[in-house]
Amino acid sequence: MDKKKKPTGPRIQDNRGFEEFIQGQHDKVPFLPKTPLNARKNENGFDHLTFLVNDSNRLMKLKLFFSDKLPFSLKFDQGKTISELQKAEIEALKNGIFEISDKAGSPFRKSLSEVFNTFFHGTKS
């Protein structure tokens, strides 16, 4: 049988003078309230760290942009060339459309003649 043993004899003598201190502690609120181990984790978690990592990435990208990409793109600027090529292509497309539309019997001419015929025919009658 395993029974709880009450301190007797010399043990009581050892605790003499400390009874209040030993017994009273269980009921009282501790002087420094225990904080749960993961209290700070709950408060911040990895929020700050993630934010700093994201900011670091942002700054790194900015640094690369200003030190490498921007000088490179300015030195070898393609904007003007691309714009001129596009203009030439637009002109070529316009000419192509005009050539097809200008031919006799083209859908554009047919539609135009239909419009004119119906209009003038209507006024004559």
Add this chain to the structure above:
Amino acid sequence: MSLPVYQQIMIKSSTPEEVTALLDPEINLRHPVVLNIKSVNLEEQKEIIKLIESFFSTKNLSFKFPYPVYILSDHDPLISKLIILKNEKNLPPFFKKRDGKVNIKEAHLSEKNNLLQQDVKNNDAASGQSEIETYSDFHRIIFNQDSERKFYQQILNGLLKRK
């Protein structure tokens, strides 16, 4: 060591001395800044915006890099090149974080970020700003021309199919 979250500065006077006293060349080096000028009347707000703009342009400072400077004002954003917002709700949420103590790991990362911030500032972001604008203007032109080219291409394809 603090986090790069919004730092709000209240401007309550439109006198040049008081406004420039609140501004510093390194104002946006470590964190984004919100200059709140809503407590003064509209005319004074306009004066303050002009003063802030001239502060950045005369000192060749960028109000966008490394961290942006926002102005909370009732004026239309088009009156200035600065970023003008109506209220705090319109601020980008990226920097809307609760400031607090940082642990050792975060402090190390923050120190690394400090170097990057200085690096971005040293790259003369202000002069790069005009170059970015010319670059973006060209891209806008290219985009418009490409839309036009696609439109004509579509018409031509339609005509060739009917042939």
